[in-house]
Amino acid sequence: MTTRSRLTIAAHVVFIVAFIGLWELASSHDLLDRTFFGRPSGIALFLWKGFVTDGKLWLELGYTLFGAAVSFLAGSIAAVSVGLLFMVVPRFHRAAEPYLTLLNAMPRIALAPLFLLWFGLGVGSKIAVGCSLTFFIVLSATVAGIRGANSDHTILSRALGASQRQVFFKVTLPSAVPVIFSGLRLGLIFALLGVVGAELIAAEHGLGQTLAYLQSTFSMDGVMGLLFLLALLGLGVTALMNRLERSLLAWQ
Amino acid sequence: MQNLAVPAVALERDNAPDAHAIELRDLTVRFGTGTGSVLAVDRVSFSLAPGEFVSLVGPSGCGKTTILNLLTGLLTDRPEGDVRVLGKSPSAGNPDIAYMLARDSLLPWRTALGNAVYGMEIRGVPRSKCEEQAMMLLQRVGLGDFADKYPKALSHGMRQRCALARTFALQSPVFLMDEPFGALDAQTKLQLEDVLMDLWSANKRTVVFVTHDLAEAVALSDRVIVMSARPGRIVADVRIELPRPRNVRALQKDTTFHKLYARLWSLLEQGMSSHDH
Numbered sequence: 325m326t327t328r329s330r331l332t333i334a335a336h337v338v339f340i341v342a343f344i345g346l347w348e349l350a351s352s353h354d355l356l357d358r359t360f361f362g363r364p365s366g367i368a369l370f371l372w373k374g375f376v377t378d379g380k381l382w383l384e385l386g387y388t389l390f391g392a393a394v395s396f397l398a399g400s401i402a403a404v405s406v407g408l409l410f411m412v413v414p415r416f417h418r419a420a421e422p423y424l425t426l427l428n429a430m431p432r433i434a435l436a437p438l439f440l441l442w443f444g445l446g447v448g449s450k451i452a453v454g455c456s457l458t459f460f461i462v463l464s465a466t467v468a469g470i471r472g473a474n475s476d477h478t479i480l481s482r483a484l485g486a487s488q489r490q491v492f493f494k495v496t497l498p499s500a501v502p503v504i505f506s507g508l509r510l511g512l513i514f515a516l517l518g519v520v521g522a523e524l525i526a527a528e529h530g531l532g533q534t535l536a537y538l539q540s541t542f543s544m545d546g547v548m549g550l551l552f553l554l555a556l557l558g559l560g561v562t563a564l565m566n567r568l569e570r571s572l573l574a575w576q
Numbered sequence: 577m578q579n580l581a582v583p584a585v586a587l588e589r590d591n592a593p594d595a596h597a598i599e600l601r602d603l604t605v606r607f608g609t610g611t612g613s614v615l616a617v618d619r620v621s622f623s624l625a626p627g628e629f630v631s632l633v634g635p636s637g638c639g640k641t642t643i644l645n646l647l648t649g650l651l652t653d654r655p656e657g658d659v660r661v662l663g664k665s666p667s668a669g670n671p672d673i674a675y676m677l678a679r680d681s682l683l684p685w686r687t688a689l690g691n692a693v694y695g696m697e698i699r700g701v702p703r704s705k706c707e708e709q710a711m712m713l714l715q716r717v718g719l720g721d722f723a724d725k726y727p728k729a730l731s732h733g734m735r736q737r738c739a740l741a742r743t744f745a746l747q748s749p750v751f752l753m754d755e756p757f758g759a760l761d762a763q764t765k766l767q768l769e770d771v772l773m774d775l776w777s778a779n780k781r782t783v784v785f786v787t788h789d790l791a792e793a794v795a796l797s798d799r800v801i802v803m804s805a806r807p808g809r810i811v812a813d814v815r816i817e818l819p820r821p822r823n824v825r826a827l828q829k830d831t832t833f834h835k836l837y838a839r840l841w842s843l844l845e846q847g848m849s850s851h852d853h
C-alpha cells in the first residue's frame with residue numbers, strides 16, 4: 325500500500341469517527357432529537373442484539389435475500405430467453421414491443437398491493453415485484469446488447485461463409501455479453517429493491533417488513549440500523565457482480 | 577451486358593482452362609432505383625492473372641469497396657455485367673476468397689491466437705490443424721509471444737498483424753484487401769507492407785489491394801488500376817516494372833519507384849477532374 329492510499333484511509337477513518345462521535349454527543353445532550361434520528365450507540369446495540377444475542381435479524385435477512393435471489397434468477401433467466409427469442413423471431417419482437425413498453429412504464433412498486441392480493445403475504449408477492457423489476461431491465465439490456473454487435477465482425481464472418489447460426493454464436497452473442505452483464509448487475513440491485521419495497525408495504529417476514537414495523541413503533545435506532553444494513557447489502561451485491569464481471573470478461 | 581445474350585460465349589469460356597483468376601466485364605453497379613439511385617461503378621472491366629498483385633486506387637466513393645464486396649458476394653443489389661472469380665460467379669462464403677477489411681475487425685473476446693484461427697474455424701478446418709497453422713503465422717508476422725493476449729492489449733500495428741495472420745492462415749487462392757493499412761502510422765505501415773510482401777512471396781495468391789496510398793500501391797503491386805471519381809471508371813492500368821522480391825523500405829529511395837509514383841499521381845488527378853464527361 326502506498327503512503328498516499330494509507331493517508332486517504334486514515335482521513336476516512338477520522339471523518340467517520342468524528343461524524344459518529346458528533347452524532348452521539350449531539351443526541352446525548354438533546355441537541356438532536358433521538359426519536360427522529362436515533363443515536364449511534366443505540367443503533368449498534370440494536371444490530372448487536374439482532375445478530376448476536378437473540379439473532380432474530382438473521383431470519384429476516386434470510387427471507388429478504390432468498391426473495392431477492394429467486395426474483396433475480398427467475399427474472400433474468402426469463403428476460404435473457406425472451407431477448408434471444410426476439411432476436412431469432414424479429415416479428416415477435418415488433419409485435420410484443422408496444423405491450424412491453426406499456427408494462428415497463430408502469431411503476432412496478434404500485435403493483436405491489438395487487439400482487440399481495442394475488443400471491444398473499446408470503447414470499448410469492450415480493451418475488452413477483454422483484455421479478456417484474458429485474459425482467460424488464462435485463463430484457464432491455466439483452467436487446468441492446470444483441471443490436472450492438474459490430475457490423476465489421478458480421479461482414480467478416482459472412483464473407484468467410486459463416487451460417488446465421490455461426491454468426492449468432494460466434495459474434496452476436498459474445499458481443500452482447502458485456503451489455504447483458506451490466507443489465508444483470510442492475511437487475512440484481514432492483515431485485516433487492518423490489519423485494520424490500522414489497523415487504524415495506526406488507527409481508528410476514530423480511531428486512532422491509534421489520535423496517536416498517538420499527539418505524540410504526542418509533543424505534544429510530546432500529547430503523548437507522550436497518551437502513552445501514554440495506555446499504556451494506558447493496559454494496560456487497562455490487563461488489564460481487566464486479567468481481568464476477570472481471571473474472572468472466574477478462575478481455576474487456 | 578445481358579447475361580441472356582451470351583450463353584455460347586459463357587459456355588466456351590467455362591470449358592476453356594481459365595487464364596484469369598478474376599475477371600470483370602462491363603461491371604455496372606447502381607444502388608437504389610429511380611431518381612434517388614446512385615451510379616457507383618460504371619462499366620468497369622479488368623482481369624487478374626493467377627498470382628498477380630493488383631492495387632485499386634481512386635478518389636473516395638469511386639466504388640472500390642463496392643467492387644470488393646461484389647467479388648465476395650456480399651452485395652445484395654444485382655449488378656450488370658459479368659464477374660468471375662476462378663471461373664465462378666460470386667457467392668457469399670466462397671472458400672476461394674479471403675477478405676481483409678480496413679479496420680482490423682478482431683473479435684475482442686478472443687485472444688490473438690483465437691482470432692488467427694477464426695477464419696479457418698468458420699471454414700471447418702479441424703481444430704488442431706487450425707491452431708498449428710495460426711501459431712505458425714503469428715510467428716511469421718512477429719506476434720508469436722502475444723498469442724494469448726487479447727486485442728485490447730495489442731497496439732494498432734499488432735492488431736493488423738494479427739488480422740494478416742488470420743487472412744493468410746486461410747488457404748484461399750484469392751485475397752481481397754480493403755485499405756488494410758489505412759489506419760496505421762507511416763512507420764508501422766512500411767513494416768507491415770514488408771510483412772505482407774514476405775507472406776505473399778512465399779505463397780503467391782491473387783490479390784486485389786485497395787488503397788489511398790499511391791506509394792503503397794507502387795511498392796506492392798504488379799499493376800495499379802486507377803479509377804475516376806464516382807461513377808467509378810477505369811482511368812489507367814499501369815504495370816509496375818520493379819524487380820521482385822521487393823523491400824518496401826529500400827524502395828523509398830528508388831528513382832523508378834518515384835517516377836511511377838509521380839505518373840500515378842497525375843493519372844489520379846485527371847481522374848478526379850474527369851467528372852463532367
Ligand SMILES: Nc1ncnc2c1ncn2[C@@H]1O[C@H](COP(=O)(O)OP(=O)(O)OP(=O)(O)O)[C@@H](O)[C@H]1O
Nearest residue numbers: 607608614616635636637638639640641642643806
Ligand atoms: N449499400 C449502399 N447503398 C447505397 N449506396 C451505397 C452503398 N454502398 C456504397 N454506396 C455508394 O456507392 C459509392 C461507392 O462506395 P464505395 O464504398 O465502394 O467507395 P470507395 O471507393 O470504397 O470509397 P472509400 O475510398 O472512401 O472507401 C459511394 O458513393 C457510396 O455512397
Ligand SMILES: [Mg+2]
Nearest residue numbers: 640641642754
Ligand atoms: Mg472503401
